[in-house]
Amino acid sequence: SLDKDAYDITVISPTNYFLFTPLLPSTTVGTLEMRSLVEPIRSVCRRKNARFLQCEAQELDLENKEIIAKDDQGRTYHQPYDRLIIAVGSQSMTFGVPGLEHCNKLKTITDARETRARVIDCFERASLPTTTPKEKEKLLSFVICGGGPTGVEFAAELYDFLVDDLPGYFPSISRDEVQVSIIQSGDHILNTYDKEISSYTEQHFSRSHINVITNHRVRAVAEDHIVYARKPTKDDPNPEEKILPFGMCMWTTGIAMTPFTKHLKEQLGGAQKNARALETDSRLRVAGVPDGSVYALGDCSTIMNPKLVRGIVEYFEEADTNHDGVLDHDEFAHLSQALIRRFPHTEMHLSKAGEIFRMYDKDGTGSIDLDEFRVLLSDIDQRSTTLPATAQVAAQQGKYLAKKLNTLAAHSLGMPGNAGDGGSVPYDEALARFHYSHLGSLAYVGGTAVADFGDGFLVKGLFGAKYLWRGVYWSEQVSFRTRALLALDWTKELLFGRDSSRF
Numbered sequence: 078s079l080d081k082d083a084y085d086i087t088v089i090s091p092t093n094y095f096l097f098t099p100l101l102p103s104t105t106v107g108t109l110e111m112r113s114l115v116e117p118i119r120s121v122c123r124r125k126n127a128r129f130l131q132c133e134a135q136e137l138d139l140e141n142k143e144i145i146a147k148d149d150q151g152r153t154y155h156q157p158y159d160r161l162i163i164a165v166g167s168q169s170m171t172f173g174v175p176g177l178e179h180c181n182k183l184k185t186i187t188d189a190r191e192t193r194a195r196v197i198d199c200f201e202r203a204s205l206p207t208t209t210p211k212e213k214e215k216l217l218s219f220v221i222c223g224g225g226p227t228g229v230e231f232a233a234e235l236y237d238f239l240v241d242d243l244p245g246y247f248p249s250i251s252r253d254e255v256q257v258s259i260i261q262s263g264d265h266i267l268n269t270y271d272k273e274i275s276s277y278t279e280q281h282f283s284r285s286h287i288n289v290i291t292n293h294r295v296r297a298v299a300e301d302h303i304v305y306a307r308k309p310t311k312d313d314p315n316p317e318e319k320i321l322p323f324g325m326c327m328w329t330t331g332i333a334m335t336p337f338t339k340h341l342k343e344q345l346g347g348a349q350k351n352a353r354a355l356e357t358d359s360r361l362r363v364a365g366v367p368d369g370s371v372y373a374l375g376d377c378s379t380i381m382n383p384k385l386v387r388g389i390v391e392y393f394e395e396a397d398t399n400h401d402g403v404l405d406h407d408e409f410a411h412l413s414q415a416l417i418r419r420f421p422h423t424e425m426h427l428s429k430a431g432e433i434f435r436m437y438d439k440d441g442t443g444s445i446d447l448d449e450f451r452v453l454l455s456d457i458d459q460r461s462t463t464l465p466a467t468a469q470v471a472a473q474q475g476k477y478l479a480k481k482l483n484t485l486a487a488h489s490l491g492m493p494g495n496a497g498d499g500g501s502v503p504y505d506e507a508l509a510r511f512h513y514s515h516l517g518s519l520a521y522v523g524g525t526a527v528a529d530f531g532d533g534f535l536v537k538g539l540f541g542a543k544y545l546w547r548g549v550y551w552s553e554q555v556s557f558r559t560r561a562l563l564a565l566d567w568t569k570e571l572l573f574g575r576d577s578s579r580f
């Protein structure tokens with residue numbers, strides 16, 4: 078969305094393609110081809126007259142405004158910038174579990190290729206006459222660590238393969254011999270979705286003979302088995318360890334900082350306190366960068382919402398226009414609107430001002446006093462969670478930032494060398510904060526899909542939900558080319574089955 082006439086754009090990335098991750102699980106059993114999910118960055122750059130450098134950002138020189146990047150030969154290069162946007166994503170969280178080198182992961186194209194090869198290898202080796210029954214049992218055990226959307230969708234794709242293709246391709250293996258297990262540390266799988274969606278998915282998996290083991294943690298991974306145990310409780314602080322052999326183990330839990338983000342966090346010292354991501358303000362400016370010229374978005378960043386309760390007196394006095402020491406209904410409604418404008422994350426708490434007013438007018442006087450207002454702000458502060466690490470958030474942040482930078486450029490503000498430039502910070506400050514609109518969460522659960530659109534609007538495995546899910550992601554593609562490739566892949570799968578060849 079950046080205005081190519083206003084900016085000289087340089088994109089630095091060690092991968093020269095954009096990957097559409099939401100459909101990555103479908104590539105692991107051959108439903109989709111990997112090429113159908115990638116768009117060359119150069120084709121995007123061409124449209125923007127942007128320069129692409131296949132390098133990895135290593136360090137940030139804040140003083141000289143340069144990014145220090147390394148090519149694949151280890152040679153470094155200094156790229157100057159006026160404004161820097163950090164969008165380096167994340168890597169898998171290990172939680173200190175030893176042996177994760179024995180697990181497959183599902184974040185990159187390489188991960189997907191390795192997973193697909195491993196899945197097919199397990200079936201090929203299990204169907205050899207030289208394989209013993211014990212080896213066969215182990216090879217046909219697929220263990221998934223983590224019951225979030227990635228783990229669930231991988232299990233769902235495996236299930237589709239078992240139902241649609243296994244009998245034809247591997248007649249010597251029966252469905253009953255294949256065990257798919259999901260180990261989830263929480264009470265439920267898909268626990269960021271509505272409870273009804275989690276329960277529906279658990280029941281659906283139970284009918285599909287996918288073994289969901291909740292409230293258990295993986296303690297270690299060995300070459301061919303995991304060690305796991307129930308989460309310790311007061312009554313049982315040292316639960317017994319259990320062993321689950323596997324032919325393939327998928328690690329899908331959590332996200333952590335990349336080495337670049339970690340390095341930058343250390344460089345910025347006390348201004349950065351979050352262990353998972355770079356902290357930004359609500360205009361996506363990285364905390365601790367004095368001139369506000371460095372932005373971060375997507376999985377590598379998190380917006381720090383200010384504690385509203387700290388500004389309680391200021392907000393209250395501003396809103397109390399008749400100075401009677403309490404807020405009446407109209408004053409409260411105006412204040413709610415002002416707070417939403419100033420702190421967009423409060424919208425979900427304050428948009429129904431009338432309802433909130435009645436709820437917090439505890440003594441029923443028809444007004445809200447300072448103490449009642451304090452309780453309300455504390456509740457909002459407590460309920461304000463960080464945004465999820467999803468493509469939906471990253472894409473909205475990208476569009477927001479591009480629009481903002483275009484506005485700054487259109488007004489010739491904040492660009493070094495512009496006469497009368499007052500510096501970027503005050504102008505940036507005058508523009509709107511980032512506001513996230515949640516459009517809903519989707520997940521494919523094998524044969525069907527679930528969706529949580531918020532406010533209790535749920536789709537739980539309706540007839541055709543699979544096509545709704547496909548349709549949404551099809552429409553989200555960045556190019557017509559990938560749309561055409563996806564449509565071809567789905568047609569190929571329908572006509573000829575999944576491609577089980579292994580390269």
Ligand SMILES: Cc1cc2nc3c(=O)[nH]c(=O)nc-3n(C[C@H](O)[C@H](O)[C@H](O)COP(=O)(O)OP(=O)(O)OC[C@H]3O[C@@H](n4cnc5c(N)ncnc54)[C@H](O)[C@@H]3O)c2cc1C
Pocket residue numbers: 089090091092094098099100101102132133134135164165166167183184185226227335337374375376377466467468469470471519
């Ligand atoms: C299997 C899977 C399924 C998912 N499904 C969904 C879904 O259904 N819906 C949804 O909303 N989200 C989904 N997500 C999450 C979504 O993929 C991420 O939230 C999103 O990709 C984040 O975008 P990003 O631009 O921040 O990071 P990324 O997409 O990870 O991109 C980061 C880029 O930075 C590059 N990079 C890394 N380090 C450096 C460096 N040092 N220098 C330069 N470049 C660097 C990387 O090569 C990469 O190209 C899924 C994720 C996975 C793994």
